[in-house]
Amino acid sequence: MENIPRVLPKHLGVEIDALKWNLPPIFRWIQKEGNVSNQVMIRTFNCGLGMVFIVAPEDADLVLKMLKINGESDASIVGSVVIPKTQPVVIRNFANIWDKPIVPELSNKKRVAVLISGSGTNLQALIDHTMDTSKNSAAEIVLVISNIEGVAGLKRASDAGIRTLVIPHAGKKRVEFDMEVHDALVSAQIDFVVLAGFMRICSEKFVNLWEGRLINIHPSLLPSFKGMHTHQDAISAGVRVHGATVHFVDAGVDTGPIILQEPVPVLPNDTPEILQERVKLEAEHKIYPLALEHLARGDVVYDYQNKKAVWKL
Numbered sequence: 001m002e003n004i005p006r007v008l009p010k011h012l013g014v015e016i017d018a019l020k021w022n023l024p025p026i027f028r029w030i031q032k033e034g035n036v037s038n039q040v041m042i043r044t045f046n047c048g049l050g051m052v053f054i055v056a057p058e059d060a061d062l063v064l065k066m067l068k069i070n071g072e073s074d075a076s077i078v079g080s081v082v083i084p085k086t087q088p089v090v091i092r093n094f095a096n097i098w099d100k101p102i103v104p105e106l107s108n109k110k111r112v113a114v115l116i117s118g119s120g121t122n123l124q125a126l127i128d129h130t131m132d133t134s135k136n137s138a139a140e141i142v143l144v145i146s147n148i149e150g151v152a153g154l155k156r157a158s159d160a161g162i163r164t165l166v167i168p169h170a171g172k173k174r175v176e177f178d179m180e181v182h183d184a185l186v187s188a189q190i191d192f193v194v195l196a197g198f199m200r201i202c203s204e205k206f207v208n209l210w211e212g213r214l215i216n217i218h219p220s221l222l223p224s225f226k227g228m229h230t231h232q233d234a235i236s237a238g239v240r241v242h243g244a245t246v247h248f249v250d251a252g253v254d255t256g257p258i259i260l261q262e263p264v265p266v267l268p269n270d271t272p273e274i275l276q277e278r279v280k281l282e283a284e285h286k287i288y289p290l291a292l293e294h295l296a297r298g299d300v301v302y303d304y305q306n307k308k309a310v311w312k313l
């Protein structure tokens with residue numbers, strides 16, 4: 001027994017699935033009454049995960065049985081020891097164990113949904129910003145929806161304790177799919193919808209329903225280089241400056257009122273891939289969190305009459 005280490009070796013971490021433990025109602029009450037974000041709930045309270053035994057996989061069932069025999073009827077296997085890819089402790093599905101979203105009036109943060117289809121590096125920048133308690137963000141990402149199963153962005157969200165939803169588009173009419181997304185957004189009481197690498201063109205019906213509360217990031221300095229191949233187009237055109245734009249979404253493609261833009265240089269040996277990386281790192285990941293913050297704080301609003309972005313600063 002004395003040879004068993006009492007702390008996990010540094011290169012190991014634990015991955016826990018919140019769906020596998022019982023959440024006592026007191027924690028839901030604390031979260032609601034205290035307007036506490038999921039991240040702070042996990043960091044501050046044990047949320048019913050009172051004591052954790054780390055045992056060899058082959059001993060797990062026996063240890064569980066012994067605990068139950070000795071009166072710990074709630075004991076369950078909640079996770080495993082892993083070689084961590086991100087943080088040493090990952091809690092999955094934390095957002096999914098609350099039966100209802102927090103009542104919005106109790107939270108002064110704007111409830112944000114991010115729609116993705118892929119790697120989600122912009123989503124990550126948004127998560128990092130909104131969850132950084134030192135920034136006291138006015139926005140909280142409470143839902144991430146992907147139209148494609150298994151994409152890396154979904155893992156980024158669940159690693160951060162954010163509820164995820166996959167709504168496949170295959171075999172559905174555009175409006176039918178959009179209305180499914182709309183229903184999910186409404187039932188999660190979403191204030192703002194952020195498109196982050198969401199590879200779908202939204203129907204006019206959806207855009208009208210979310211007009212002024214729906215934003216997108218496009219990898220060019222709009223109105224230059226609309227469409228899918230912006231980095232190749234910028235190189236072919238020989239421009240020396242390229243960049244990214246955050247804009248409100250309207251019924252056109254890459255045409256809505258501009259909120260923020262950020263330039264990056266185009267360098268002589270750039271390939272589309274190199275340029276894309278620079279645009280993401282130096283422009284997109286910088287202005288998307290900033291634009292969301294301004295929107296959530298009401299620094300920039302959508303003028304419904306003139307269809308323009310209006311700054312209050």
Ligand code: GRF
Pocket residue numbers: 118119120121122123153196197198217218219280284
């Ligand atoms: C970004 O370049 C964004 O501007 C565009 O799609 C890409 C998504 O990348 N709309 P990621 O999934 O955020 O890494």
